Amino acid sequence: MHHARHTAPTLLLCLALGGPAACTAPDTEPPPAPAGLTAQAGSASTVHVMWNAAAERDGVTGYQVFEGDRLVRELPADKTMVDITGLTPQTGYAFTVKAEDAAGNLSAAAPAARATTLAAKAEDLRAPTAPAATTARATGPRSAWVSWSAATDDTGVTAYDVYQGGVRIHTAGPGESGTALGGLQPDTVYTFTVRARDGADNSSPDGPPVDVTTPPASGDGPNTAPAEFTATASPGAVTLAWTAPDTGRETSEYELYVNGKATTVIQFGAGAVPGGRAEHRLTVTEPTGTVWAVKLRARLPDGNWGAFSAERRITLVA
Known part of the structure; x- marks a missing residue:
């Protein structure tokens, strides 16, 4: 929703000083609240928080992540996930995210995502097994679906992390065997791997890599990737x-x-x-x-x- 801005005094002043070309109303309209907020406990002391990237037209330059009313992280616009660490075992937390634009306007908070940290356990040095199989398919020019087989761990798998080019881009829960990925580029080859993680944040080796080629967007030329x-x-x-x-x-x-x-x-x-x-x-x-x-x-x-x-x-x- 677009809100009316009260700019009459500013308009009179800038007309007097420099004519119509000098008149630029200040940006006082906040961007929309981030959508798709989720929170997933990864261990006894960490929670992984994710949300959808803002549309380019919204002019978002960064995000603020809150635990309750406490600001815990500030991130640039190209980061849409973060691990919140140093939490207390077996404790419920509520996380919200606000978007910020170049003028410093903050959005409303996204609806809170809740997660409860896992119970603390005796020292665990054994990593889970790697997922034995990985499959993937493009679902559009900018999206894909990645799935994997279940891993095992002596204390239990608590999360699955999806990596692209050695960088973690998504985290899924322990009961999930697939996830949708967005924000991809058209006409591009991606190589995804999946690792399992336990409650002590031990990560498995990479599962087998899988390649996905996103189709060209409307009007794009042929696939240019080797x-x-x-x-x-x-x-x-x-x-x-x-x-x-x-x-x-x-x-x-x-x-x-x-x-x-x-x-x-x-x-x-x-x-x-x-x-x-x-x-x-x-x-x-x-x-x-x-x-x-x-x-x-x-x-x-x-x-x-x-x-x-x-x-x-x-x-x-x-």
Whole structure:
């Protein structure tokens, strides 16, 4: 709902000082309250709080998270989940979130989400087993559904965490076997993994990775991500292979990312540009046991970089 703003005195003053061009009414209208707020106890002392991202038109620049009436965290607009720590075991908590815009207007609080922390247990050093299977499918240009098989733990699984590119992006409850993910980009390959967590916050190893390609949004062109990307470690080397995207002409230049950072540009010379399956061998000097997360993207005919391939994790060998 849009509220009327009382700007008559301001209008008269700015007309006198600088004419109509100098008149800009102050922004006094708060953004909408965040939607989709949930709270999930992860251990005896932590609760994971999540909510839906604000629409771009709302102009949200950050969020304030409250436990009861107490402000516990402030986050930028691109963060829509947080772990609240240092809580008391077996205690009920109510969390709310407010959105803030560039003018400092705060929204109303989202309806409270409640969670009760778990009971404290004797020291638990054993992590759960990894979920044995992971599946996923795109449900639209900006959304996907990820599911997993149940894990086991000696004291009980308390949560499942979904990771993308080594970053946790969602937490689900212990009784859940799948979840919807939003906020994705169209025409992009995502690699998701799932870890189980117990009441002592011990995390399992990653379950098997699963790739999802979101479809193009209306009006978008063809998929620009390198497909069927693989990375294989051998003594002193890493071999990368992929299928070149269909960009309308030969794709001779690729940008390689290692552990989230651009590291090199792979270029194929004239007469050597792969039209289908491409391969490139890297010489490595890092110690045995070093873990790399690798992905790449192609230079498009318009000069821009295309969508990223799936990400692969490999362990270097001597």
